[in-house]
Amino acid sequence: MNAEFWLEKWARNEIGFHAQHPHKGLVEHFSTICAQPGGHVFVPLCGKTLDIQWLLNKGFRVTGVELSLLAVEQLFAELGVHPVISPVSAKVVMFEGGGLKVFVADIFSVSAAMLGSVDIVYDRAALVALPQDIRVRYAKHLMAITRCATQFLICVEYDQCRLSGPPFAVMAQDIADYYAPYYEITSIEREPVERGIKGREPGYEHIWLLCPLNDRAEK
Numbered sequence: 001m002n003a004e005f006w007l008e009k010w011a012r013n014e015i016g017f018h019a020q021h022p023h024k025g026l027v028e029h030f031s032t033i034c035a036q037p038g039g040h041v042f043v044p045l046c047g048k049t050l051d052i053q054w055l056l057n058k059g060f061r062v063t064g065v066e067l068s069l070l071a072v073e074q075l076f077a078e079l080g081v082h083p084v085i086s087p088v089s090a091k092v093v094m095f096e097g098g099g100l101k102v103f104v105a106d107i108f109s110v111s112a113a114m115l116g117s118v119d120i121v122y123d124r125a126a127l128v129a130l131p132q133d134i135r136v137r138y139a140k141h142l143m144a145i146t147r148c149a150t151q152f153l154i155c156v157e158y159d160q161c162r163l164s165g166p167p168f169a170v171m172a173q174d175i176a177d178y179y180a181p182y183y184e185i186t187s188i189e190r191e192p193v194e195r196g197i198k199g200r201e202p203g204y205e206h207i208w209l210l211c212p213l214n215d216r217a218e219k
């Protein structure tokens with residue numbers, strides 16, 4: 001999945017991953033687990049998810065990263081916020097307004113210094129959007145730029161042999177491979193996906209909480 005793949009998806013409005021309501025797991029569990037009003041939530045690969053609006057309404061500060069300029073323009077328009085737009089580096093432009101910052105960039109061009117201190121990562125449809133080889137790199141980069149912040153992670157599980165991603169199946173063992181040396185990993189909820197993955201293949205949505213094992217440090 002290269003950048004072109006995603007930019008074309010947005011250009012053609014083929015955004016089946018975009019939900020019309022905030023994620024049920026976010027609404028049910030996030031405030032209990034992450035009860036830190038005013039805390040800073042990082043949403044990698046954010047698209048224009050309504051989860052951001054929900055987080056802002058709950059009083060969190062939110063920073064997202066998204067490749068597609070179109071997605072970010074739509075996100076701010078749908079929030080009714082006129083962003084201030086400023087270049088951050090040769091490869092990163094920042095949209096800012098209404099308690100929300102979004103870097104229009106490849107996540108691998110975003111640094112810890114750009115993000116500042118992060119309290120919690122909300123990863124829905126980000127890790128699972130990436131193929132296996134990039135996932136390993138993404139997991140390491142995410143830990144580095146958030147200094148191993150706690151993660152609220154939503155993955156999908158299904159038989160990868162029967163369907164190609166995205167979304168890719170990310171199983172419990174994969175999460176252990178990426179994160180177990182650095183986090184205590186707790187399963188919060190695992191539920192069958194209504195109508196199946198891509199409307200065809202039976203699968204589960206699995207919500208995980210990742211709490212850093214040691215003092216947070218760059219990986």
Ligand SMILES: C[S@@+](CC[C@H](N)C(=O)[O-])C[C@H]1O[C@@H](n2cnc3c(N)ncnc32)[C@H](O)[C@@H]1O
Binds near residue numbers: 007046067166
């Ligand atoms: C499956 S969508 C999920 C969007 C959002 N998290 C949601 O729940 O609706 C993945 C998003 O990640 C963006 N994306 C893919 N690769 C990226 C990268 N390397 N850096 C930043 N954004 C990326 C895509 O443009 C797309 O909007």
